[in-house]
Amino acid sequence: MGNCLVAQSGGPTAVINASLAGVIKANQLDPLYERVLGGIHGIEGVLAGKLYDLTDIPESELEILKQTPSSALGTCRYKLKRGQDADFTRLMEVMDENDIDTMFYIGGNDSMDTVDALSEWAASSGSSKRFIGIPKTVDNDLVPPDHCPGFPSAAKLANLITHATRLDYDAYTRPEVFVLETMGRDAGWLAASCCLTGDVDLLVLSEVAFDRDAFLDRVQAKMDETGSCYIVVSEGARYADGAYLSAGESANDGFAHAVLGGAALTLKQMIVDAGIAPRGVVQDLSRAARSSNFAQSKVDVTEAFDLGISAHMRSADPTFTAKVVGVARGADADGGYEARYFAGPASEFANFVKEFPREWILGDYQGVSAEALDYFRPLIAGEPAIIYGANGLPKTIKPYNLR
Amino acid sequence: MGNCLVAQSGGPTAVINASLAGVIKANQLDPLYERVLGGIHGIEGVLAGKLYDLTDIPESELEILKQTPSSALGTCRYKLKRGQDADFTRLMEVMDENDIDTMFYIGGNDSMDTVDALSEWAASSGSSKRFIGIPKTVDNDLVPPDHCPGFPSAAKLANLITHATRLDYDAYTRPEVFVLETMGRDAGWLAASCCLTGDVDLLVLSEVAFDRDAFLDRVQAKMDETGSCYIVVSEGARYADGAYLSAGESANDGFAHAVLGGAALTLKQMIVDAGIAPRGVVQDLSRAARSSNFAQSKVDVTEAFDLGISAHMRSADPTFTAKVVGVARGADADGGYEARYFAGPASEFANFVKEFPREWILGDYQGVSAEALDYFRPLIAGEPAIIYGANGLPKTIKPYNLR
Numbered sequence: 001m002g003n004c005l006v007a008q009s010g011g012p013t014a015v016i017n018a019s020l021a022g023v024i025k026a027n028q029l030d031p032l033y034e035r036v037l038g039g040i041h042g043i044e045g046v047l048a049g050k051l052y053d054l055t056d057i058p059e060s061e062l063e064i065l066k067q068t069p070s071s072a073l074g075t076c077r078y079k080l081k082r083g084q085d086a087d088f089t090r091l092m093e094v095m096d097e098n099d100i101d102t103m104f105y106i107g108g109n110d111s112m113d114t115v116d117a118l119s120e121w122a123a124s125s126g127s128s129k130r131f132i133g134i135p136k137t138v139d140n141d142l143v144p145p146d147h148c149p150g151f152p153s154a155a156k157l158a159n160l161i162t163h164a165t166r167l168d169y170d171a172y173t174r175p176e177v178f179v180l181e182t183m184g185r186d187a188g189w190l191a192a193s194c195c196l197t198g199d200v201d202l203l204v205l206s207e208v209a210f211d212r213d214a215f216l217d218r219v220q221a222k223m224d225e226t227g228s229c230y231i232v233v234s235e236g237a238r239y240a241d242g243a244y245l246s247a248g249e250s251a252n253d254g255f256a257h258a259v260l261g262g263a264a265l266t267l268k269q270m271i272v273d274a275g276i277a278p279r280g281v282v283q284d285l286s287r288a289a290r291s292s293n294f295a296q297s298k299v300d301v302t303e304a305f306d307l308g309i310s311a312h313m314r315s316a317d318p319t320f321t322a323k324v325v326g327v328a329r330g331a332d333a334d335g336g337y338e339a340r341y342f343a344g345p346a347s348e349f350a351n352f353v354k355e356f357p358r359e360w361i362l363g364d365y366q367g368v369s370a371e372a373l374d375y376f377r378p379l380i381a382g383e384p385a386i387i388y389g390a391n392g393l394p395k396t397i398k399p400y401n402l403r
Numbered sequence: 404m405g406n407c408l409v410a411q412s413g414g415p416t417a418v419i420n421a422s423l424a425g426v427i428k429a430n431q432l433d434p435l436y437e438r439v440l441g442g443i444h445g446i447e448g449v450l451a452g453k454l455y456d457l458t459d460i461p462e463s464e465l466e467i468l469k470q471t472p473s474s475a476l477g478t479c480r481y482k483l484k485r486g487q488d489a490d491f492t493r494l495m496e497v498m499d500e501n502d503i504d505t506m507f508y509i510g511g512n513d514s515m516d517t518v519d520a521l522s523e524w525a526a527s528s529g530s531s532k533r534f535i536g537i538p539k540t541v542d543n544d545l546v547p548p549d550h551c552p553g554f555p556s557a558a559k560l561a562n563l564i565t566h567a568t569r570l571d572y573d574a575y576t577r578p579e580v581f582v583l584e585t586m587g588r589d590a591g592w593l594a595a596s597c598c599l600t601g602d603v604d605l606l607v608l609s610e611v612a613f614d615r616d617a618f619l620d621r622v623q624a625k626m627d628e629t630g631s632c633y634i635v636v637s638e639g640a641r642y643a644d645g646a647y648l649s650a651g652e653s654a655n656d657g658f659a660h661a662v663l664g665g666a667a668l669t670l671k672q673m674i675v676d677a678g679i680a681p682r683g684v685v686q687d688l689s690r691a692a693r694s695s696n697f698a699q700s701k702v703d704v705t706e707a708f709d710l711g712i713s714a715h716m717r718s719a720d721p722t723f724t725a726k727v728v729g730v731a732r733g734a735d736a737d738g739g740y741e742a743r744y745f746a747g748p749a750s751e752f753a754n755f756v757k758e759f760p761r762e763w764i765l766g767d768y769q770g771v772s773a774e775a776l777d778y779f780r781p782l783i784a785g786e787p788a789i790i791y792g793a794n795g796l797p798k799t800i801k802p803y804n805l806r
Binding site: 008012041044068070071074075076077156160164165168171172174281283284285286287288290293294295297381383386388390391392393394 | 411415444447472473477479559563566567568572575576577600686688689690691694695696697780783784785786789791793794795797799801
């Protein structure tokens, strides 16, 4: 019986450690592997031979690991791609040295491509080593699954802050606009989810080319109608020519302001310069949205954990490699939301970006359709029972505590 | 038996509605007043005669009001000052028209000054009308009380986001700095509180004149030592000449960058320009910190509610006017934190700003003393049992639901 390796890659999420806990817990329930070894800082640490033994982490610590945000094992931006034979060879050496026959990789598109490339390389070199992916991404842009672990908790925090800041904004009578910015460079899922609160007046997504005049018309109309305008913008919002709003106003729009900062700051300045409102407030969720252990979605943390379990269990089949596990949307007996778990080829998870569906986007920046809200609603439901420390903060566990 | 008036003013907090709920609840327990009338949008709405009857809000709705962030009655920036006789006369008219003999005003320094001015005016014009203050401010800068309602919850959210983003930041190996910005134009309490997490490498407060070279030396030393540097800055941080960091770099520092945005963005750019790190991440808590119903401190919501009760109860004494209630720090039988409630002259709450104590600030941007941490620790303790809606968000109640 050999060992398995588990590592994390790409941007952290609020539940990426729940998937890690799932793999560890599954091996305690059914020890398919003698040891569960954790690679530190993704593939970078693995190549350097930096492995921790995670096999016997007690249940009490696994529960805290599930509510610890960010990647407990550390992460990396290093991409292992086809053709990097020296890296591939080195990885196989590390696996051999540590008697590892199976690697679980928790990450986004790029990491799933790594899983695919490593599986191919192993097959072509006659190795029986296996590579299995567990998805995560707050961007929610992987194609085969209904949604990705990490996204529901990010959406929950975005919803919480949208509603709270909308109430804050509404307390005033003075004329100003409010602009909230969410992560999402290429897909507007997170920004769109904020519409669930019912608080969003105008929504600016990366999926629709930004039209300055049309947008300002809508802001003016909303201010005229209600005296207020609450706007949510995705960081990746861009003009028809592909220029990001966050880079400042387009050179050919008749203005030439040097606006540094994000898309929200640009929109606020644009509105003020147009004389529609004398001032505006900007709230950038930035990193807080993806690492919010204090606002995990119960659905999300459950599914992330279960995907870790599922990946481990499926690996009992010795032919299970080059595969990624995922969540499909099912229904319970009452028609309510229920997760269904599946596995598919890593190549399908790796090579496509799932944009927010155009048919769910209402015209004139008016938000999203009822169908979109039906999609989002069950994902942010429920709150896990958080274990708090004496300092009033949720308990967390750090990599170096993982022995 | 006359009626009482209650209104909210200044910047919202996460618990300002708990004080409102306290006044309403107290009058249900001991109906000193026939009706509890709420003035909308602070003194602005009161002058316009916009009053809502809050007397009989049921317990179930009061519980939701306690967890509703922002000012449920709306707020204003309008300051009622000595000498504005027309406004004073109009206010007395509105009070007469509505048979109001006592006004409770929930707000910060300026509102407590309004309480003082109105009391003086009433006394000098032979009126028996009374004016009583209930404090709130996330800035924590009122002098007589140990701390102000609103601050502990803001500090709790700031602590939650500090710890979560520190874990996120630590997951990476690449060299970059992280800069978190908190509210606090004139007092650094909120920024300083983040040190409770143990995650803050360098702290920049408005209480200490910013020294660019000394600061960059510390950043360089921290990067050399650990490869990372997590910085917290108060929005009001400023140079010795009084220029705010948020206005960009000082003109006489040898650089001339036009940096828009906040203090955090300025620090990040300064560090990158100095070649200490190739990049940095900025997280501005902005409005999220003060209106976080999902991260209320139990101590805070309890004290805010109790101060509303206390103000109402004390007003059974007909000579109780020109007073503000507050929290002093007591100890329970085991030496643990316990709130003590007191009342003092409104003038003492109105005319001073309590800066973060210089003797609690460590040199070289190294954070705060153990005494400061002992001060902060009990304030963020405990989590109230939040009532969630079917949409997965904490239930809230809006002014227009208050009949």
